[in-house]
Every structure is written in structure tokens, then in C-alpha cells.
Amino acid sequence: MNNLSRRTPLCEAMTDGAGPGGITAALETPLWKVRLMLFWRGLKSNYNLFRQNPVGLIGLGIIVFFFLFMTAHPILMSTVWDPNVYNPVTGHDLTLAYHPSPPSATHLLGTDPLGRDVLSQLMWSTRAAFMLGIVTALITVIVATTVGSISAYFGGLVDAIFMRLADLIIMTPVITILIVISSLIDVQLIHLALVLGLLGGFGGTTIIIKSQALTIKVRAYIEAARVAGGNDAHIITHHIIPNLMPLSFLYMMFSVTNAIFSESVLSFFGLLNIRMSWGLMIYTTSYSGYLLDFQRWWLIFPASVSISLLCAAFYLVGRALDEVINPRLRKR
Amino acid sequence: MTRYVLRRLAQNVLTFFIFLTAVYLLLDAQPGDYGNIWLSDPRLTPAQRQALRANLGLDKPVLERYGLWLRNIARGDFGISFSNYPKPVLDVIFERAPRTIVLFLTSTILAYYLGFLMGKILAWKRGGVVEYGTTVVGVSLYTVFLPWFALMMVWLFAYTLGLFPIGKFIDPLFWRRAPIDANTVFHRMLLTAFISTLLVFVLSNFTRRLNPRQRRPAFWGGFAVVVAAVIGYWASTGVAQYALDILRHLVLPIGTLAIVNFAGIMLLTRNSMLETQREDYIMTARAKGLPEKVVRDRHAARNALLPVATSFILAIAFVLDGGVITETIFSWPGMGLTLLEAALRQDIPMVIGALVFTGIMALTGHLLADILYAFLDPRIRYS
């Protein structure tokens, strides 16, 4: 189906492009321009479908909010916030005698047990969440798309090996394994992104992408490309992978959710070598003994809500995209 | 059918072997070994250290050590847990594994039962506030940060309302004078649960073959007898109050894990039902004059169950991870907590033992899901 959404704009572009001379005009423009135009049109029509889904828009709104939240931090730090007081890792407010202090005009979300500003920590940690999410999602999708299209295209032994591997990874409790690894060796954010990305890429996402690639493989234009003399690499890179992109993009969203969740759990157990993250904020609360002290809600709620919200946001966008890509889920 | 199960079994044994190798190599590839970690006492001379290393087999090449390890595991020798010294790893597993299995099984069954029930009702009532509300609740539960959710459960039900204990497996004060130890009571509880489930299963299969008018009374009569027998047995043992204490400690961990998993199943069931709804046989069922509830349950839901059963395979890892987190928050001493503690204390034999147990759980779950699927789908069963 995603194939349709990529192909139909071509016809539109050629027929209603520029009146009677549309076809010749389309043929005279350089190929990259046509491709760009097609891409833009596809994006626009898909966005229009996406827009009809309020759930997806809510998700997108949350993501945009956190993005602004993240970019506001360095601006605040260089203008209104004193780095000695508001630094998310090393700051300390000496004017207050007692930490953790409740929300006040100077500290909108109060301070943590070590006297650091919670809002500043919260904003600064957003960057780690986004970076981890995006790097993981990119690795997942690149690996899954490559492996999925190769095993769909060639089949046989290659396919069997990759699919058994995927079966194995699907059954692996990743967080449990990561707990073990991170307690034994020093794990940083980038390592985590790499591990999560590879596990995701060789795991469940591959299976879904491969089954989609199988349906593309049997389409007529693949046969046409082969008859026209395209070799295997050309067909995979120019015909199969471009048609897998919408689905890959969809699974990027789900792997972001997954990555943020895993990072938070590991930080929550204090197992990750990271300077500051939402999970670590809860860990700090936990080892200072305030874990069940819900009266001091600012110690645990902002970070937990942020984790849950950002996870939910990417999940919601994923679900909405799913409805754009799989028309059978759409309401009629 | 038998051939299908055997093939799956063989595949799983192979996967298990790969898993064992992966676990061993993963832990073997850690920087440093026991020699560095546990023998760093400065009073040891290099010669003593060498001897100890040789004693632990650390001077042998990787493959040979791996072979030795496999042979020991096959004999059931997982070594001695450092953090529970001098208890062997296998004893720790035998003590704690039943708890995790109970947590896993009960919460999964609850989650699937409730999720499926809600999902199918949701699909039949499309649109309106109900659908929107439940979708929002479902998505929030599906993506909520599990440790935080568990904390809120503790805070609400244990800390504020005082309905359940805050954590742990038993209440030590209450058990001080107990004539029996907790594991014995727990094992008896498991046995009771297993036997009564089996009886109810046999009963439901038997009563289904009776004439239409006798079915309900026969089933509920038999069910009442089973319940009465269970209550009678526990009343006669005289340790019922201790069993109740264990149950009270079980409620929150199981409830938390079930609620979190339930959401995903509900959303999936709803989607699956929406697809099944358009099938021709749903029209046939309606044309037969069946009440909507029967059309929904016996025809639509029965078919919508198939993808939901498949999803169980994907959910195993999720539930196992969730189990580790839940056990930690509730300090509920199952295999998950054991694994985390062992990992934090560098108790490698225990970590390996816990990982092997987790692997067995995952593979058994997979096998059970495969068999269940074959039972649910006659097209698989007879081919």
C-alpha cells in the first residue's frame, strides 16, 4: 500500500503538473528534481492523512514540546540562570538551608536532595533521551531495512539464518541482559544506543520489514527492472528499499519508545554511566530515601511523567503512522 | 500435531544451546575474571594466586572452559553462589524459581484474560467517549514508566490505604511462631492451584458434551465442589492464615505486572476484532439468529484470539523484563530480584544461573504458545 502512495503522485505530477504541456515539462526536468517533487507530494498527501488522526497530532505536539523544552535549556543557562546554581549536575543553591526544597519562584520544580534545580535537570536530560532515541532508531532501521530486504530478496540460507537470529532476539529479555552487562562493565549512552539498535535491527523489526519486502519483491516493476538489466544490488537499493521507507520510518517511532524506556530503567537501577537523565533523577531520589515520599512529588513525578509522556508520544505517532500506511486499520 | 510439537521442541532445544553459548561467551568476555575480582587480596603471593586461578580453571583456554561448564550444567552443577555462600546456585534457583513462575503465569493469564475481554467489548462498541477513554488509558498504561507505576501502586494500595503489605514475600513477625516454613506452604499452594485448575479444565471439557439443558448446572455444580474441596483442604491443614499472608503479599506484584501488560493486549485484541468483524462467517452467525453476544464471543472473538495468541511470543521478553522491575520495586525475592542483586555483587555463577533460568522460561513460554496456537487453530492442528 505504501507503494501506491509513492507511485500515484507520479501520475498526478505528469498529468495535472502544468496543463497540456505537463508531460513534456515533467520529462525535461532533471531526474533529481522529479524525485524531490514526488517525495514532497508523497509527504504532503501522507501528512494530510496523518492530520486526520487527533491521536497522532497529540503525540507530535508532545514531541515538539519536549524539543522546545530541550532547546530552551542552553538559552536559559546563558541568560537568566546562574551556572553555579542551576548546573544540572554540579549546581547547588547555597541560599537555601534545606534540600530537597519545595517549588519556589527561584526553583520552579524545587531542588533535589543534593541541592540541584529539578527543572534544569529535567530540561537538560531531554537531550540525552532524544539523542539516545534517535541514534537507536536510526541504527535499528538501517540494520532492519538492509537485513530485511536482503533476506527477502535472496531467501534461502541467508534468510533462514537471519530469521532464526531474529526469533532468538525476540525472546531475549533485553533489559535483563542489559542489567547484567551494565553491572559488569562500564556502559555509556552511546554503547546503549548501539546495543539497543543492533538488537532491535536484527530482532522483531527485521521480521516485519522482511514480510513487507516479500510483497514488494513479487511486484511487476521489480521484474521489469530485472529485465531492463538491473543487477541485484541496484534492485535492492533503488526499488525495494525506497518502498520500505514508510514502514521503516514507522518502526523508528516504536524503537524510540523502546530505547527511552530501557535507558530509564537502567538509570533507575543506577547501572548506567551517564551524567544526568530522567532515570538517574529517580535513582538519586531513591538512594536518598525519598522514593515513597509522595509529599515531595517534585523529586519523582516530573522525571517519571516526562519518561512516560515522551514514550507515549512516539508510540502515538507510530500508531497514527500505522493507520496512514495500513489503510485496513483506517476508520471508514 | 505430535510432529508439529516435536519439531518445535527440537528447534527450542537448539535455540537453548545457542542461548547457553551466548550467555557463557558474554560473561566470559567481561574485562577481568574471578582472579582479579575475588583474589585481589594483597597478602596472596603470586604463586598462591596462580594456584587459585588453576583451581578455578581460569588458566585453561576459553573453549575448554566452555566444555567443562557445559558438562557441569548438564549434571545440574551451576557452582556456588558467592552472595549466598555456601549455597549452591541450583538450590537458590529451586527456592526462588517457583515464585517467579507464579508471578509470570498468574499476571500473564490475568492480563490476557482481562485484556481480551475488554478488547472484544471495545471493538463491538465503536466510537464515543468509551472508545476514546479506553484507548487513552490503554496507551498510557502501555507506555508508562513501569517503576514509577509500581511505586504509585505501592503508595496507593499499601502506603496510603494499607490494604496490602508494602513489599517482601512474607511478614516475618507473623511467621515467627509458624509451625511450618514459608516455602512448604507456598509449594502446597501451588499444588492446590495446579490440581484445581486441572479439575476445572477437565470438568469444562466434560460438561460441554452434555445435552444443552444440562450443561450449565453440571459445570457450576462441579465448580462449586472443587472450590469447596480447596477451602476444606486448607481449613483442615490449620496453616490457612499463613497461606493467606503469602497471598496478600502476592496481590500487588501480580496486579501491577498484569495491569501494565493488559493494556497492550486490549489494544491488540481490539484491532484484531475489527478485522475479524468484516469476515463472512460473522454475517452467517448473525443470519443464524444468534444473539450479538454469541456472535461476538463464539465467532468474532474466537478468531480474533489467534493473532493475540501469537503476540504472546513477543510478550514473553516484555513480561520477563517487567518481572525483574516489579520484583525489585516490591523487594519480592524471586529470580528477577536475585538476578539484579547477583549482578550488582558480581556474583557471576548466580548471574549465569539466573540467566539460564530466564532462558528456560522464555523458551518454555514460546513452546507453550506454539502448542496453544495449534490447539486454537484447526488449520495448523491438522496439517
Next chain:
Amino acid sequence: MSDTILKVDDLTMHYTTRAGDVWAVDNVSFSLKKGEALGLVGESGCGKTSIATTLLRLLPENAVIKGGHIYLDGLELISLKEEEMRKVRWHRISMVFQAAMNALNPVHKVGDQILEAMENHRLVESNEAARQHIASLFRLVGLDPRLMQQYPHEFSGGMRQRAIIAMALSCNPDLIIADEPTTALDVIVQDKLLREMIELQNKLEMSMIYISHDIAVIAEVSDRMGVMYAGRLVELASTTEIFKHPLHPYTHGLMSAFPSIVGPKRKLTILPGEPPNLLHPPPGCRFHPRCPFATMICSEQTPEFRDLGDNHYVACWHPMEAGR
């Protein structure tokens, strides 16, 4: 009129869609005597199946019955409550479904699916009696009774269709609607099954409505036939009468589109154009854009469905005469 089992008066039903109303059934009237077989024929999308689903009131949520009455042996069905209608389904009117492939639920045994219908209408005293009844039904439709312990995927297309016929007979209904009963089958099985259905119908003196796009099938099985076009019944008469003297140009066109092996060799004519979009049906007679004999009045006024003698009803301003 006591031998009339079904009487449909001015039945009108449409689907509301985002694009507008789709007039699927428009002022359709016909009646059916006990033991009679009525055939409804027409191109796909002309509202044949909609009539069947309206008779059983098995309509999707966006369908609205705008008017008309359905009398089943004197009982008015449109005004029945859902709960009462449920008792009519299968017990009084049953259906042999189109697309035999999916009409049986893949996860239940075929016998159980029949048993379920009987149990639902409280026709089962004991399991043994019910099993014997189903076994006799299986024998009646030419299936081995042992097959009732099997699942639909183990049946071939023809066997499934037979099982569905057995299921339709299970509650001894007053009326059976067969919607494209043989379309999914290959020609030889189709022919055999049709013959058996005619035999069964005569033996059990069933009242039946056959629905098909295939005029040859309708000709073979029905005593009377109705021709539908764009949601309207345009012609209704005994099958022999229609084949001898088709009065509506559409009926004529429909018959010329099929080759005849018995009659003299003639040129096959294909009806030009397509059936109209029911969202915006043409005014007046809906056939006029495709009709070779259309005049001004055809595009302005809807022709009445009238009796031209011998119970030969037609809705046309310029009914054809024999020999034209």
C-alpha cells in the same frame, strides 16, 4: 392469498455514506407463493444482495430502511423488534451464502456450526437426536455424515456449499434465500449442485429466492424471475414468459449477452455502458442512458411497475413487443 409465503411491498433501503445516500433498493415489490422458486437477476451492484440482507434485516449500521413492508406469512418484519427478528432468522428465513469459502467459521467443526443454529432456536432435545438430524441433512445434500466432525478447511468448495445448504435446511425454514449459491464453484460442480438443489426444492416443497448475476442459472432453477436494474425491479414474470417475451429492453439486452446452445445461432450483443452509480442515479427510468429506445419521457418520469397481463409486470414506458 393464504398460499403466499412472502410479500414485499414498496421496499426502499439506502446506505448513508459520507458522499451521500446510495439508493440500493428502491420501491421493490414482489410476492412469493409456497413452494415457489423466485429468481432475481441483475448485474453486480444492482441491489440484489441488498434485498436479501434487508429481508433478514442483516444490514450494516449505515443502512436505513426508508419505507415499505415485508410480510412473512402475514407477519410484518420491518416493524419487529430486534429480539423478535432474531427468532425469525434461520428458523423462518435462512440463507445460502455467496462466497462459500468464508461463510463457515474456520475454527469450529462443521457439524457444531449447524448444531449451534438448532440449539439457538431451541430445536435440540438431546445431542443424539440433533446429531441424527444433522446426519440426515448431510445425506440429503450428498455429504458423508462422518464429515460433520471435520473443519471447513478440510472441505472442498463444493462440499462447503453443500454443508451450507444443509445448514440452511437445519431449522426447517419457511423460506430459503440462495445468494449466488454456485458462483465460486467450477462449471461442472455448479451444474450438479444446481440440479440437486432443484430436486431438493421439489422434494421438500421449499419456497426459495435465488439471487444470481447469471441469467442461465436463474433460468434453470426458478419458476418466476425478477430482473433488477440499479436498485429497482424492472420486470417480473414467470421464467418461461420472460424468456419468450422479454418486455423490458434491459432484460432483452441481458439475454442477448448470453449465448444459447439450443436456439438458432444469433449474434451476441453486449449492452453498452455500465450500470449507473447509485449515489447519483439518473432521473426517470434509470436505464434510459443505455436504452436504445429511450425518449424524452424516459428521462423525466419514473415508469410505473405495472401488470401487462398474465402476471407479467414491467416498469418501462416503451415495453417491447414480441418480434420487435
